[in-house]
Amino acid sequence: MTDLIDTPPPATGKIMLVGIGPGSVEHMTQRARDAIAEADVVIGYVTYIKLVADLIEGKEIIRKSMTEELDRAVSALEAARQGKKVALISSGDAGVYGMAGPTYEVLFQAGWTPDDAVQVEIIPGASALNSCAALVGAPLTHDFCAISLSDLLTPWPTIARRLDAVAMADFVVALYNPKSGRRTRQIVEAQRLFLRHRRADTPVAIVKSGYRRRQNIVFTTLDQMAEADIGMLSTVLIGNSNTFIRHGLMVTPRGYANKYDMADGGSTRDGEKAGRSLSTGLLGWLQQLKLEHSQGADVATLAQRHRLPPDYIQAVLAEPDELPQEAVATEEDVA
Known part of the structure; x- marks a missing residue:
């Protein structure tokens, strides 16, 4: 009985996946700083370790190279199994091209579950697209996505299909890992794919080492972007068809001009209602589509005209003519 009482409980280590943001301490969250402290x-x-050098004095430090992500995760689990608290750091956000994914893969492979003695906490941070957008203006005010050009782990045809799809769909796009010493052609191919769908003068911002000592910002255009100084510390922001650059700021309109007359004090345009979907929103578009069809446009023509899949157009046209009444806008609706 005495042996049972004297036996210490199993070690309960912890892995904290810390997003340190762009790298400067003032842009880290308080929780990120506290996690590193504890x-x-x-x-x-190694580069990320340097960014937090002022916060890690006296701690055990394990430095890994660029391609040793799985080794970092394994080292974190080993240390946590010994009852230690581990800060596994990523620049930006740990869940956006960071260490959260690889760590969970290693944990699951080792038989870990959320009930395990080793606790796991993800501590979010500002990703490169947030940080770089803040430096150049407001390019992400409308729909956007992020694509990594690194083909170290993703087949190029997969990356190319994604680039082509988002270019056609008119997303604002943040390109991560755009170019390295060995990977120089990927950014050229990305440019080629975008030029199939976007104007040559589409605004592009290239931010290198945002919020770090060697920060550099370049504004250019889609047809010129591959000639700019781009590296692994760069994030490339490609605007959509409405994005513009004015007074050194890159801005993507939210779409208020579609509904409101901005030159007339913001009055509602003819045919539009505040708090309701646009006349070209879903219900208005459905009515227009069925009108076009009734006037002789076939499915293939409508699909090409609206740049949508034919089977989707066919399914919409097959629905009953009765359209549901649109609900009044709620607090969560925008404009």
């Missing part, structure tokens, strides 16, 4: 062990890519 950690016994700090693990990360």
